[in-house]
Amino acid sequence: MAEHGATVLRVCRAVVGPVDAEDAWSETFLSALRAYPDLPAGANVEAWLVTIAHRRAVDVGRARSRRPVPTETLPDRPAAHADPAARDPDLWTALQRLPTKQRQAVAYHHIAGLPFAEIAELLGNSPDAARRAAADGLKTLRRHYREAETA
Amino acid sequence: MTPNIFDGLEADDGALARLHQRLEHDAHTADVLDVAYRTIDTPVGALLLAATTAGLVRVAYDVEGHDAVLAGLADRISPRVLRAPARLDSAARQIDEYFAKRRTVFEVPVDLRLADGFRRDVIDHLRDIAYGHRESYATVAAAIGHPRAVRAVGTACAHNPLPVVIPCHRVVRSDGSTGQYVGGPLAKSTLLDLEAA
Numbered sequence: 324m325a326e327h328g329a330t331v332l333r334v335c336r337a338v339v340g341p342v343d344a345e346d347a348w349s350e351t352f353l354s355a356l357r358a359y360p361d362l363p364a365g366a367n368v369e370a371w372l373v374t375i376a377h378r379r380a381v382d383v384g385r386a387r388s389r390r391p392v393p394t395e396t397l398p399d400r401p402a403a404h405a406d407p408a409a410r411d412p413d414l415w416t417a418l419q420r421l422p423t424k425q426r427q428a429v430a431y432h433h434i435a436g437l438p439f440a441e442i443a444e445l446l447g448n449s450p451d452a453a454r455r456a457a458a459d460g461l462k463t464l465r466r467h468y469r470e471a472e473t474a
Numbered sequence: 475m476t477p478n479i480f481d482g483l484e485a486d487d488g489a490l491a492r493l494h495q496r497l498e499h500d501a502h503t504a505d506v507l508d509v510a511y512r513t514i515d516t517p518v519g520a521l522l523l524a525a526t527t528a529g530l531v532r533v534a535y536d537v538e539g540h541d542a543v544l545a546g547l548a549d550r551i552s553p554r555v556l557r558a559p560a561r562l563d564s565a566a567r568q569i570d571e572y573f574a575k576r577r578t579v580f581e582v583p584v585d586l587r588l589a590d591g592f593r594r595d596v597i598d599h600l601r602d603i604a605y606g607h608r609e610s611y612a613t614v615a616a617a618i619g620h621p622r623a624v625r626a627v628g629t630a631c632a633h634n635p636l637p638v639v640i641p642c643h644r645v646v647r648s649d650g651s652t653g654q655y656v657g658g659p660l661a662k663s664t665l666l667d668l669e670a671a
Contacts, residue, residue: 328485345492345496357504357506
C-alpha cells in the first residue's frame, strides 16, 4: 500500500490544496487500513485508494467550509507544510480557480490515471461528462498557468 | 499523457516520511495496526523484525526475501502490515545488544502463532538451549519424545519463525559440523562463534 502514497498525496494536493492535503492523505490511509481486509484479492489498490481519497477530500472540504474564518489566504503552518505550494504557487492558484468537478476530474485522470467510467461514478455524472470536465479543466489550467508564467 | 505542469505536486520524501509517521501513530491509536515491521542492520545482514500486538512474530534474514516474508505475513496474519518501528524498539535494541555481546537472553514477548504442532514442540524446546550451548538434531528429537524424527527436527528448525531470538542456530549435527541454517551456513557459524568467544 505504501507504494501508492506518493500518487495519493499528489491527488490530494491537486484536489484540496497543499494545506489540507496532508489531513486528507492521513485519513485516506487510515480508512484504507480499516477496510483493507475486505478488499477483494486482485483489486486495483491505487484506484481504490483514490476513491477513498475522493470521499475524504470531500469531508475535508466540508470541514473547511464550516470553519468561521475565511480561507482565501493560506493559514500559518510550519514551513514544511507550505513547502509544496511555495515551490509552484502559480499551479496552486490555477488549480484553485477550477470548478470543483473539473479539478477532481483532472486529478483523478491525469495524476491517478483512473478511467473516465470510474471517475464518473465518483463524481456522479456520465463518463462523457467526466471526460469533458477533465479536458476543459486541463485546458483552463494550461491557459491560466501559462498566463501566470508569462506575466 | 500526464502533462508536466503537475511536477509541482510531486510528493517529496520529507512529506511522505512525515505522513507515514503520522499514519503509524494514528493506526496504533485506532488499533488497526495488526503487523508492525522494521529492518535492522546486523553482522549477519539486514534482519526483518515483525510484531503483532501480542509480540514478536517473525525475524527474517535477507536471503528469505523480506518482501516475500511480508507478503506471507499479510496472508497468514492480516493484510494490515505497516512499517512501524516503534513497536519493535525493544526487540531491535536487544538484538543489537546480543551482537555486541552485552546480552545472552532475549526478554521480548513473542507470538508463536506461525509455528504449530510438531514444529511448535521443537521451537519450545529450542528456547531452553542456553547461550553458548549446542545440541544435536538427534538430542532435540529425543528431548521432545520423537527420537526417530531427526530430519523433521531439521525441517522445524529451518521454519523457525524467530531465528536469532529463538536459537535454532544452537542445533548442530551429531558429528559437530554446523549443518544447514535458514540464514545460510555463514550466518550460523557467525552466531556460534559470537557465543563461543
